[in-house]
Amino acid sequence: MHRIYRDKPALLAVGLLLVAPIIAYSANNRPAQPRLILQITVDQLRGDLITRYYDRFGDGGFRYLMDQGLVYTDAHHRHANTETIVGHATLATGADPSIHGMVANVWLDRSTGELTYNIEDPRYPILSKDAGVDKKTEIDHTQKTARSDGRSPSRILVSTFSDELTLFQGGQSKVFGVSIKDRGAVSMAGHTGKAFWFSKKLSEFITSRFYYDNYPDWVKEWNEQKPGSEYAGESWQLMHDQSTYMFGESDDRPYETKLPGFGRTFPHAYGKPGDKYFTTLLTVSPAGDEMTLDFAKSLVQHEDIGKDEKTDYLSISFSSTDYVGHMFGASSLEMEDNILRLDRILAELFEFVDSGIGLDNTLIVFSADHGGPEAPGYLSELGFEADYIDTSTFDKAGAIKALKQRFGIGEELITTYFHPYLYLNREAIAEQGLDQEEVELAVAAEINRFKGVALAYPSTALSKGNIADTPLSRSVLSNYNPNRSGDIYLVFEPNRFIADFGGLVVAAAHGSPWRYDTYVPIIFAGMDIPAHKVHRRVYTTAIAPTLSLYIGAKPPTGSMDEALIEVLSRD
Numbered sequence: 001m002h003r004i005y006r007d008k009p010a011l012l013a014v015g016l017l018l019v020a021p022i023i024a025y026s027a028n029n030r031p032a033q034p035r036l037i038l039q040i041t042v043d044q045l046r047g048d049l050i051t052r053y054y055d056r057f058g059d060g061g062f063r064y065l066m067d068q069g070l071v072y073t074d075a076h077h078r079h080a081n082t083e084t085i086v087g088h089a090t091l092a093t094g095a096d097p098s099i100h101g102m103v104a105n106v107w108l109d110r111s112t113g114e115l116t117y118n119i120e121d122p123r124y125p126i127l128s129k130d131a132g133v134d135k136k137t138e139i140d141h142t143q144k145t146a147r148s149d150g151r152s153p154s155r156i157l158v159s160t161f162s163d164e165l166t167l168f169q170g171g172q173s174k175v176f177g178v179s180i181k182d183r184g185a186v187s188m189a190g191h192t193g194k195a196f197w198f199s200k201k202l203s204e205f206i207t208s209r210f211y212y213d214n215y216p217d218w219v220k221e222w223n224e225q226k227p228g229s230e231y232a233g234e235s236w237q238l239m240h241d242q243s244t245y246m247f248g249e250s251d252d253r254p255y256e257t258k259l260p261g262f263g264r265t266f267p268h269a270y271g272k273p274g275d276k277y278f279t280t281l282l283t284v285s286p287a288g289d290e291m292t293l294d295f296a297k298s299l300v301q302h303e304d305i306g307k308d309e310k311t312d313y314l315s316i317s318f319s320s321t322d323y324v325g326h327m328f329g330a331s332s333l334e335m336e337d338n339i340l341r342l343d344r345i346l347a348e349l350f351e352f353v354d355s356g357i358g359l360d361n362t363l364i365v366f367s368a369d370h371g372g373p374e375a376p377g378y379l380s381e382l383g384f385e386a387d388y389i390d391t392s393t394f395d396k397a398g399a400i401k402a403l404k405q406r407f408g409i410g411e412e413l414i415t416t417y418f419h420p421y422l423y424l425n426r427e428a429i430a431e432q433g434l435d436q437e438e439v440e441l442a443v444a445a446e447i448n449r450f451k452g453v454a455l456a457y458p459s460t461a462l463s464k465g466n467i468a469d470t471p472l473s474r475s476v477l478s479n480y481n482p483n484r485s486g487d488i489y490l491v492f493e494p495n496r497f498i499a500d501f502g503g504l505v506v507a508a509a510h511g512s513p514w515r516y517d518t519y520v521p522i523i524f525a526g527m528d529i530p531a532h533k534v535h536r537r538v539y540t541t542a543i544a545p546t547l548s549l550y551i552g553a554k555p556p557t558g559s560m561d562e563a564l565i566e567v568l569s570r571d
């Protein structure tokens with residue numbers, strides 16, 4: 001009903017409209033034009049993490065979303081590879097990875113034979129010197145595959161909602177994406193917006209030449225305050241008395257990752273600026289989200305976001321939940337405190353938006369790029385069978401050795417595994433005059449029998465539609481892009497995954513098509529959005545076309561899903 005502010009005279013004259021079914025089009029049939037569309041993504045926020053701690057939340061954060069928003073209780077990603085860029089690009093474009101092209105955080109570029117990081121683009125280096133990935137300290141192993149520090153959205157093959165907003169408004173909208181992670185910012189800003197992300201090397205928010213030739217003054221000023229320095233010598237402490245937490249008595253668990261100096265138990269010391277892992281540790285705690293919020297607030301103020309009639313777009317992707325989930329698991333004291341602190345961060349964000357722009361003028365959409373598994377060690381404590389997987393031994397396994405003999409291949413047959421794809425030695429296959437499909441089928445058939453493997457999908461079978469029509473197969477197919485997908489897609493059995501992040505063994509790793517990884521919140525709030533729960537199964541591909549139709553813009557290029565009718569109509 002907040003739209004009465006825009007159409008006050010008409011609505012006062014026709015008071016009936018207030019009780020009659022109201023659709024998202026006002027009396028003059030003009031679609032709603034929020035001043036701001038605020039898209040919030042929490043990295044690795046599994047859907048149940050917010051219901052589990054509902055009673056512990058304060059006012060104005062998650063409770064504002066959950067009590068006053070339109071909540072989809074059974075929302076999922078539909079694609080199999082539930083990784084960060086895949087989920088973000090899906091949220092941004094409404095397309096499946098088969099269409100938007102972000103099939104994995106990393107894939108093998110067949111033209112160069114090199115692994116490629118999703119948003120890597122050597123044409124557009126980072127504006128700051130020496131701000132790229134520090135391969136010695138980076139805990140995000142996917143980042144280490146990038147060979148340049150350049151970043152752009154050029155590999156996202158279709159338009160994002162944010163692009164459609166730019167087009168709809170004739171280029172007069174302001175469109176921004178902010179995140180600790182580069183891919184969390186670049187994906188959402190689309191091809192037409194501007195993105196800022198955090199450099200662990202510099203402890204500053206940075207951007208690339210794709211977006212700017214020079215930093216805006218306000219960014220320089222923000223970075224000159226030495227962000228992160230306020231955490232020097234500090235530690236991540238529990239917000240409440242430890243005995244009040246669900247996991248208050250299980251802080252120290254052997255399967256948790258023990259980062260140098262940070263340890264497995266509270267308080268987690270950050271160390272001081274200049275320490276090898278200082279900025280990394282900030283991101284593995286709510287400090288990363290606090291810095292993201294502070295930067296986003298500065299952006300809103302200095303870029304005059306939401307100040308005029310033209311709808312602006314701001315995406316904030318909060319990364320801390322993901323790092324905490326990887327290091328400590330979804331059911332850890334660290335995750336519990338992180339979620340309670342995220343609740344306070346959201347409350348501060350909503351209060352800030354309300355005071356400057358008005359929540360009545362802001363359409364909020366909240367979701368996650370993927371869920372996350374439990375740590376296998378935790379599941380084992382409860383009686384589940386769960387384990388880690390090592391694919392590096394696959395090529396040397398007896399069954400594969402036998403296949404190599406049969407095919408006359410005297411070298412490696414499986415050259416690379418980078419989640420979720422196995423890459424075969426295509427040169428050797430060609431040299432032997434073998435049929436790629438035959439080899440793929442033979443390798444997949446053997447690997448299907450390996451311990452911990454649920455299903456291995458040969459890409460030639462996917463490309464020919466030669467697979468059983470099951471929900472699992474459909475999720476793998478929606479992830480299949482002929483130019484980027486590897487030769488065999490591996491689905492591990494539930495609760496089994498690779499935990500080796502390039503030498504660092506983590507507690508948990510998402511990326512499966514199982515429900516704990518696909519299950520995410522979808523909540524709309526602000527504007528005229530009613531408080532309502534929808535229990536129908538919906539997919540994250542519906543978000544982008546819904547945003548488009550809400551403002552009357554055309555759906556993003558590759559968005560094939562239906563819009564969410566509850567956001568658009570008021571029956």
Ligand SMILES: [Zn+2]
Binds near residue numbers: 083322
């Ligand atoms: Zn993620």
